[in-house]
Amino acid sequence: MDNLFQQHGAFSWGELMTTDPTAAKEFYQKVFGWTMEDMPMEGMTYTVVKAGERSVGGIMPIPPQAKGESPAWGNYVTVEDVDASVKLVKELGGKILVPPTDIPDTGRFCLIQDPQGATISMITYTPM
Known part of the structure; x- marks a missing residue:
């Protein structure tokens, strides 16, 4: 990696x-x-x-939990610690749309929404 x-x-x-x-x-x-x-x-x-x-x-x-959503590209931004970053997102007025979730053999991610409504994913990769 x-x-x-x-x-x-x-x-x-x-x-x-x-x-x-x-x-x-x-x-x-x-x-x-x-x-x-x-x-x-x-x-x-x-x-x-x-x-x-x-x-x-x-x-x-599109996964079942997002049924009805339009096809779309999403971006991931690397963070040192997803869980710590989630706390900061909440403190700054953002929302957590998908809570921190482990992806086997990859890392831990979540989907956030900023106070203006834009969404982006954060990820901490598992060290290789």
Whole structure:
């Protein structure tokens, strides 16, 4: 894992939640020349997006808990400690939309909303 994933405050991952992952993969492969690596997960397939040899994001079906949401790209920003950052978000008037959650073999993330309504995910990666 390169230093970008470990740098507090750096954008480190982009993720598309979509109604048609197959069509999205075909589109982005052609537009950006990305390669794709499917990873079966419980109840779905998660596709890791690669620019050259570097993993830069993912594509996944919209999960049941987000049913009815429009397809959208989301960004992850690395933080040193998701749980500590959640406390700061709350103190500053933000909301926690998805509480800190472990992603096996990856790290711990959450989805926050700033006081103006914009959303972004925070993640602390598991040391490799």
